[in-house]
Amino acid sequence: MNPQALMDGLITGSMIGLGAVGVTLTYSILRFANFAHGELIAWGAYFALAVAGVLGAVSGGFLAPIGPFSFGWALPIGLLAAVALTGGLALVVDALLFGRLRSQRSTVIIMVMASFGAALTLRSLLEFIFTSKPAYYTQALQIALPLGGGIRATPDQLLSLAVAAVLVVAIHLLLTRTAIGRSMRAVSENPALAGVVGIEVRKVVRVVWLLGAGLAAVAGISAGLLVQVRPQMGLDLLLPLFAAAILGGIGSVPGAMLAGLIVGLSEAFAVQLIGAEWRAAIAFVILVLVLLIRPQGIFGRPE
Amino acid sequence: MSVELVAYAAFFLTMALTYAIMCLGLNVQWGQTGLFNVGVAGFVAIGAYVSALLTTPDTPERFGGFGMPIAVGWLGAALAAGLVSFLIGALTIRLRADYLAIATFGVAVAVQLVALNLEPVTGGPFGIGFIPRPFADLAGNPLAFSLANLALLAAVVVALYLALERLVRSPWGRVLRAIREDEAAARALGKNATKFRLQAFAIGGGIMGLAGAAQAHFIGFIAPDNYVPMLTFQVWAMLIVGGSGNNRGAILGAVLVWGIWAGSAGAFAALFPPGEQARAAALQIVMIGVALCAILLLRPRGILGEERVVSRHLGRLSQLRRAGPQPTDKETSRAGNP
Amino acid sequence: MSTSQPALATQNLVAGYERDLPIVRGVDFSVRKGELVVVLGPNGAGKSTFVKAIAGLVPIHSGTALLGGADITDVPAHEKIRHGLAFVPQTENIFATLTIEDNLRLAADILPRERQARRIADLYKMFPDLAARPSLRAGQLSGGQRQMLAVARALIVEPAVLILDEPSAGLSPKIVGEVFSRLKSINQAGVTIILVEQNVKAALAIADRAVILVEGLVRHEGPAATLADDPIVAELYLGVRHERRAS
Numbered sequence: 001m002n003p004q005a006l007m008d009g010l011i012t013g014s015m016i017g018l019g020a021v022g023v024t025l026t027y028s029i030l031r032f033a034n035f036a037h038g039e040l041i042a043w044g045a046y047f048a049l050a051v052a053g054v055l056g057a058v059s060g061g062f063l064a065p066i067g068p069f070s071f072g073w074a075l076p077i078g079l080l081a082a083v084a085l086t087g088g089l090a091l092v093v094d095a096l097l098f099g100r101l102r103s104q105r106s107t108v109i110i111m112v113m114a115s116f117g118a119a120l121t122l123r124s125l126l127e128f129i130f131t132s133k134p135a136y137y138t139q140a141l142q143i144a145l146p147l148g149g150g151i152r153a154t155p156d157q158l159l160s161l162a163v164a165a166v167l168v169v170a171i172h173l174l175l176t177r178t179a180i181g182r183s184m185r186a187v188s189e190n191p192a193l194a195g196v197v198g199i200e201v202r203k204v205v206r207v208v209w210l211l212g213a214g215l216a217a218v219a220g221i222s223a224g225l226l227v228q229v230r231p232q233m234g235l236d237l238l239l240p241l242f243a244a245a246i247l248g249g250i251g252s253v254p255g256a257m258l259a260g261l262i263v264g265l266s267e268a269f270a271v272q273l274i275g276a277e278w279r280a281a282i283a284f285v286i287l288v289l290v291l292l293i294r295p296q297g298i299f300g301r302p303e
Numbered sequence: 304m305s306v307e308l309v310a311y312a313a314f315f316l317t318m319a320l321t322y323a324i325m326c327l328g329l330n331v332q333w334g335q336t337g338l339f340n341v342g343v344a345g346f347v348a349i350g351a352y353v354s355a356l357l358t359t360p361d362t363p364e365r366f367g368g369f370g371m372p373i374a375v376g377w378l379g380a381a382l383a384a385g386l387v388s389f390l391i392g393a394l395t396i397r398l399r400a401d402y403l404a405i406a407t408f409g410v411a412v413a414v415q416l417v418a419l420n421l422e423p424v425t426g427g428p429f430g431i432g433f434i435p436r437p438f439a440d441l442a443g444n445p446l447a448f449s450l451a452n453l454a455l456l457a458a459v460v461v462a463l464y465l466a467l468e469r470l471v472r473s474p475w476g477r478v479l480r481a482i483r484e485d486e487a488a489a490r491a492l493g494k495n496a497t498k499f500r501l502q503a504f505a506i507g508g509g510i511m512g513l514a515g516a517a518q519a520h521f522i523g524f525i526a527p528d529n530y531v532p533m534l535t536f537q538v539w540a541m542l543i544v545g546g547s548g549n550n551r552g553a554i555l556g557a558v559l560v561w562g563i564w565a566g567s568a569g570a571f572a573a574l575f576p577p578g579e580q581a582r583a584a585a586l587q588i589v590m591i592g593v594a595l596c597a598i599l600l601l602r603p604r605g606i607l608g609e610e611r612v613v614s615r616h617l618g619r620l621s622q623l624r625r626a627g628p629q630p631t632d633k634e635t636s637r638a639g640n641p
Numbered sequence: 642m643s644t645s646q647p648a649l650a651t652q653n654l655v656a657g658y659e660r661d662l663p664i665v666r667g668v669d670f671s672v673r674k675g676e677l678v679v680v681l682g683p684n685g686a687g688k689s690t691f692v693k694a695i696a697g698l699v700p701i702h703s704g705t706a707l708l709g710g711a712d713i714t715d716v717p718a719h720e721k722i723r724h725g726l727a728f729v730p731q732t733e734n735i736f737a738t739l740t741i742e743d744n745l746r747l748a749a750d751i752l753p754r755e756r757q758a759r760r761i762a763d764l765y766k767m768f769p770d771l772a773a774r775p776s777l778r779a780g781q782l783s784g785g786q787r788q789m790l791a792v793a794r795a796l797i798v799e800p801a802v803l804i805l806d807e808p809s810a811g812l813s814p815k816i817v818g819e820v821f822s823r824l825k826s827i828n829q830a831g832v833t834i835i836l837v838e839q840n841v842k843a844a845l846a847i848a849d850r851a852v853i854l855v856e857g858l859v860r861h862e863g864p865a866a867t868l869a870d871d872p873i874v875a876e877l878y879l880g881v882r883h884e885r886r887a888s
Contacts, residue, residue, distance in 0.1 A: 121592030127585035
């Protein structure tokens with residue numbers, strides 16, 4: 001077995017994990033599986049691409065690589081802008097679609113269907129604006145550094161891993177240690193009672209969209225940096241995201257991250273065994289196994 | 304000229320009717336039973352590939368075909384898609400409603416992958432060609448050929464429609480509606496409710512498989528590209544436009560949306576220069592997506608609406624009466640939703 | 642504010658989940674400061690819907706609800722607590738997946754930061770059972786303890802009016818006695834309490850006054866002591882309680 005698969009799996013897994021944390025949060029608060037979450041990932045990646053592109057056009061200085069990394073300051077600035085813009089996009093979609101459906105007291109399944117419609121619309125909009133041709137944040141090639149044990153990684157890859165780790169710890173602390181985190185857990189358990197206790201559910205919903213979309217944007221930018229930026233990138237990640245969110249247990253942030261890593265590592269090792277063309281099937285197999293053996297997930301409580 | 308026009312109209316209608324079959328299948332799952340299938344394309348693909356394998360002549364470079372009659376292919380298609388639906392349903396139907404959606408989405412992804420990569424069976428990215436077409440001996444006369452195919456598909460749709468209408472009005476169909484409309488009824492039925500829903504899901508999936516087979520034989524070749532999420536989306540749009548729970552609406556919606564789709568494709572294509580045709584196609588999907596969301600917001604029961612809406616309203620009233628001054632937990636949480 | 646001002650009042654309140662189907666059909670109701678009033682009535686009379694409407698959980702179609710003279714008819718549910726109105730729902734009135742401590746902190750979060758720790762400590766002093774195991778998941782508490790946690794949580798913000806929807810539901814008679822005597826002492830400490838109850842006897846024993854709703858309207862009201870022997874109560878209740886058992 002190739003030890004490099006471990007590194008590849010961790011990197012893919014950290015991106016899946018970030019996306020799955022967003023899925024699990026929106027799922028537990030808004031109470032439906034959001035099929036448009038993959039599109040937030042893709043939009044995040046393109047927002048960063050657009051902002052970084054503008055910055056690069058303004059001054060070549062923004063493109064000069066920072067330290068050992070392949071990208072210049074245009075990308076980190078683009079990332080911050082993308083997090084904000086993707087959050088804004090999620091709020092707009094909520095205001096136009098999901099929020100209205102909630103106030104009409106639509107059933108879960110209508111919400112799921114609407115998210116399916118929103119996903120196709122958002123994805124095709126990206127294709128319309130940017131075409132389906134792959135794009136890249138940087139043309140620079142990076143040499144993978146040997147880390148020992150036959151494992152190599154580029155500085156970009158190590159940075160994405162670190163960013164993912166920091167974000168997950170931060171989100172976990174936010175949920176467990178702060179007032180807004182308590183409010184989110186309360187709304188997730190019982191929105192009506194949360195209102196009675198004085199929590200403004202609408203505010204919590206907004207915070208959850210911002211968090212989920214922000215994490216999605218970071219995941220998208222990581223994927224864009226390490227692989228490429230494509231309108232379909234969110235769709236390709238959607239099944240792994242759902243598999244990870246369910247495997248981790250809906251509502252559990254550490255669960256989603258851990259499960260993301262499990263899915264990523266399984267993909268990486270399976271690719272060694274059965275070939276890269278079957279990568280997308282791994283998430284489906286994991287999903288079926290979880291639903292068969294432990295539908296509440298690793299950290300979930302049975303319903 | 305008029306002969307060509309009639310031939311084209313027949314072609315258009317025949318295609319629309321293959322979608323109408325998919326819509327009828329989806330209507331059994333969603334309209335009658337409230338089960339959400341996000342993998343319609345996958346079940347249609349299963350039917351198309353199974354029938355193609357069964358009916359094409361033996362081909363040395365891939366597994367099969369078996370050169371069987373078309374009717375056997377169609378039957379096999381329905382059975383195979385029905386079986387996969389049954390298995391996925393058995394896995395998820397007891398769980399949260401959206402787990403079924405996620406699992407069916409997974410089926411579509413997996414089927415797409417198999418179609419693309421299992422080359423010795425599916426022909427890989429190039430798919431399977433030379434699928435026998437019904438009335439092939441009429442091929443010399445395009446008009447007669449188109450009309451014969453249209454007649455065949457129309458007969459299939461009418462037969463399905465009549466069968467499904469009977470089913471809807473049978474005790475089985477009434478139980479399904481009761482389960483969909485009334486959580487308490489569903490709970491009272493317990494295990495049986497799961498059984499009924501599973502049956503409906505498998506029947507719906509089987510009908511989608513049949514639709515896939517019918518379409519494959521009508522066009523004569525299949526490839527993985529035909530079974531992308533876009534197809535699922537189109538079928539959904541058709542059912543939603545026609546009105547879920549309404550079989551006539553499902554057929555009408557299919558013809559209508561297919562007409563709009565085919566018509567607007569030309570219009571969008573004309574708006575963009577030849578080099579930008581991919582953009583035109585993307586924009587077309589955006590428009591349809593916005594339209595679907597708008598219908599969900601404004602007329603969630605479809606444009607034609609559902610038959611016997613009255614029973615639904617009465618159901619809600621009686622639920623309220625029962626709940627009276629101590630509404631159920633469900634209502635408590637509903638009231639507090641943002 | 643003058644002492645004659647009612648702590649809470651409704652004028653011709655019409656409310657219900659659906660606009661064409663009001664369950665509360667024009668209720669005039671008033672509670673004096675410091676009073677403990679019990680709302681009685683047969684099953685389906687609209688008692689629960691009535692208090693939920695005041696709490697903002699059921700849409701009010703027309704009429705007004707006043708808290709200490711201020712109009713709270715259109716105040717959203719989550720704002721009512723900031724106006725001094727606390728509500729304890731009948732079921733699922735605690736966050737079972739959160740710890741006891743988090744349940745209380747959640748309620749304290751709307752207070753100014755400097756008062757939060759103080760109020761939680763006060764409530765722990767008042768309910769030593771809860772103080773013993775602050776990091777226990779609330780879902781593991783017994784029925785009576787849950788009810789106490791729900792009351793404690795409601796009291797954190799020192800509300801002027803506390804409304805409880807059937808606090809005795811699902812509790813054994815002995816626990817009901819404990820809960821009710823607790824409520825009485827909270828009332829005696831100055832909190833105005835409105836109690837919706839099916840448990841007529843226990844409720845009338847601690848209440849100052851009772852209001853009887855029938856089919857969404859006030860049918861009768863009077864001092865609790867006299868109502869206990871009132872034939873109207875017997876007529877409305879004996880049959881009803883029977884029917885309830887049977888269903």
